[in-house]
Amino acid sequence: MKLKDRLHKYLVMGSVNCDRAPEEILREAIKGGITAFQYREKGEGALQGKEKLQLGLLLRQICKQHGVLFIINDDTDLAEALNADGIHVGQSDESPAALREVFPDKIIGLSVSSWAEVEKSPIGAVDYLGAGPMFSTTSKADAKNPVGPEWVRELRKKYPSIPIVGIGGISCGNSNDVLSAGADGVAVISAVTQAADIPQAVRQL
């Protein structure tokens, strides 16, 4: 399968996003049909060190069993330790160009929310772009202002073939606006982790 297809329904999650066992939420999301998962153990109360690794091992194993792409948010040691398929970084994290040297074969994702960010980024070293925040979100304390699906449309015009995933405030009700603007996929936290019926929420995305 092409990368853009593997990024179609992309769950992003860490223990702080879960009000029950993260592995249960991940399993239900897989039942609903997620194609990719990002282990993002961040924010207040996030696990550290050995505990972060332990949960990562469990989630990594579940993804492997089900053929779901497994990406690590901004932690090269963990990406290596868990033999992740890829790593996702933001603008203030390690540069994708440096990551490419260390990980010639891993998928590298980069968040971009403006042309200024795109201009200072080594887009050639990146396998996919995270575009957002699409809409307002409460899942990321330091989220930038929403840029809307229009941002996906602009990026798509400039980069006709790079995989693009929208992120930030995406729900079952607005995911189609993101996809029809040209995104290959939607990345979500709360639309899945907070859903009463997780498999159904994933199907509706």
Ligand code: TZP
């Ligand atoms: N990056 C930009 S917005 C965001 C991240 C990690 C949070 C997305 O969470 P939600 O609950 O899907 O809005």
Ligand code: MG
């Ligand atoms: Mg980051």
